[in-house]
Each structure stands twice: as C-alpha cells, then as structure tokens.
Amino acid sequence: MALAAKLYRDERTADRQAVSLDATLRKPDQRPVDILIEDLSATGFRMTTNEAISFDDAISIGISGIGRRDARIVRRSGSSYGCEFVVSVDRAEIERAQTVETIVRADFGTMPVVTVEDPPLDAVEHRIRRIRGPILAVATVAPWVAIGAVAHAVLR
The missing domain is CATH 1.20.5 (Single alpha-helices involved in coiled-coils or other helix-helix interfaces)
Structure with a gap:
C-alpha cells in the first residue's frame, strides 16, 4: 500500500497567540456567520465554524478591538479553517482584541423611589x-x- 503526501512550506513569520474570541465572518453575500477564533497573529488566524466556506470565497471578518478586515482561506480541516489577512494587523490591535470586552458595563445609579399619595x-x-x-x-x-x-x- 502506497501513501502519497504533499508537503507545504510554512512561510508564516508572525507568532500565533492562542485565543478564544467570538467574531463575525461575512461571506460574499454579506450574510453574517458566527465563528470562534482559536489563534490569532498579525498575518492570519485559525477559526472554527459549522458553516461551509469555499476557498475561493472573499470573506471579511469583524473582531472586537480590531474591526472589520478582509481575509482569504488558505486551508481547511473539518470545521477548522486557516485564514490569512489581506492586510496584516499590527501588534497593538492583537493585544486590544484580547482585552476588549463585548459586554458594556454601566452604572445607572439607583432609581428614585416614587411614592404616590392617595388623592383627596x-x-x-x-x-x-x-x-x-x-x-x-x-x-x-x-x-x-x-x-x-x-x-x-x-x-x-
């Protein structure tokens, strides 16, 4: 039994950070797809989603702290996709994405107690x-x- 293997040269130069970020991917029809980003670097990211995405789809991704960026899919393994940013993000944006909270905390103070007096x-x-x-x-x-x-x- 013969086994054929295809070797690819990994030319990534950016360090990948393990993360767990919820994000929104948009396919060419601009329909939003919820995804989970599992690692992130200046040049790309790895994500998981149950949505089938083709290699030739032009996608964009919205990440809290970074914003919306264009990307392309470079590999797939089951529901996990390796993606490359069309324009790299800088280190400060990656750090901001890891610290941004999507829940806004607000102090609305205490509501004044309103007493209604009986009318005469x-x-x-x-x-x-x-x-x-x-x-x-x-x-x-x-x-x-x-x-x-x-x-x-x-x-x-």
Missing part, C-alpha cells in the same frame, strides 16, 4: 367608605337568609 376623597367617597362595612355584611348574609326562608317553606 370627595364627599361621596367619604359616605361610601362609612357604609361599606354594613353593605358587605348585608350582601353576605342576605342570600343565606333567602335560602333558609325558601328551604323552611318547602320543608313545611
């Missing part, structure tokens, strides 16, 4: 509140008195 009662409301208790008592007892009177008349 008019004369009708005063009268209703004075007789509300007796009205509720009569409304509760009256149906039972009526049921008892009907039952007494029927059972006689």
Whole structure:
C-alpha cells in the first residue's frame, strides 16, 4: 500500500497567540456567520465554524478591538479553517482584541423611589367608605337568609 503526501512550506513569520474570541465572518453575500477564533497573529488566524466556506470565497471578518478586515482561506480541516489577512494587523490591535470586552458595563445609579399619595376623597367617597362595612355584611348574609326562608317553606 502506497501513501502519497504533499508537503507545504510554512512561510508564516508572525507568532500565533492562542485565543478564544467570538467574531463575525461575512461571506460574499454579506450574510453574517458566527465563528470562534482559536489563534490569532498579525498575518492570519485559525477559526472554527459549522458553516461551509469555499476557498475561493472573499470573506471579511469583524473582531472586537480590531474591526472589520478582509481575509482569504488558505486551508481547511473539518470545521477548522486557516485564514490569512489581506492586510496584516499590527501588534497593538492583537493585544486590544484580547482585552476588549463585548459586554458594556454601566452604572445607572439607583432609581428614585416614587411614592404616590392617595388623592383627596370627595364627599361621596367619604359616605361610601362609612357604609361599606354594613353593605358587605348585608350582601353576605342576605342570600343565606333567602335560602333558609325558601328551604323552611318547602320543608313545611
């Protein structure tokens, strides 16, 4: 059994940093695809995504701290892709990408407690509140008195 191997010369000169950065890739139709960048250097990056991407696709990638950059795919292994930036990024941008938080923290202070005072009662409301208790008592007892009177008349 013969085994054929193709050797490639690795001409990368930039040091790769292991990272775990969420980013957005855009294919030629500009549809966003969520990706995870696993390593990053001035000349390129390695990413994983479940989206199939062709070698000839012109892609751009948005990375927090770096911004949007054009790139091209140079290799693929399963769901992992090796990509090269069309224009290299500088060291400061790579460091900024590693420290940028995508969650904005804000202090909104405490909300003031608003108390609503009861509006002043008019004369009708005063009268209703004075007789509300007796009205509720009569409304509760009256149906039972009526049921008892009907039952007494029927059972006689």
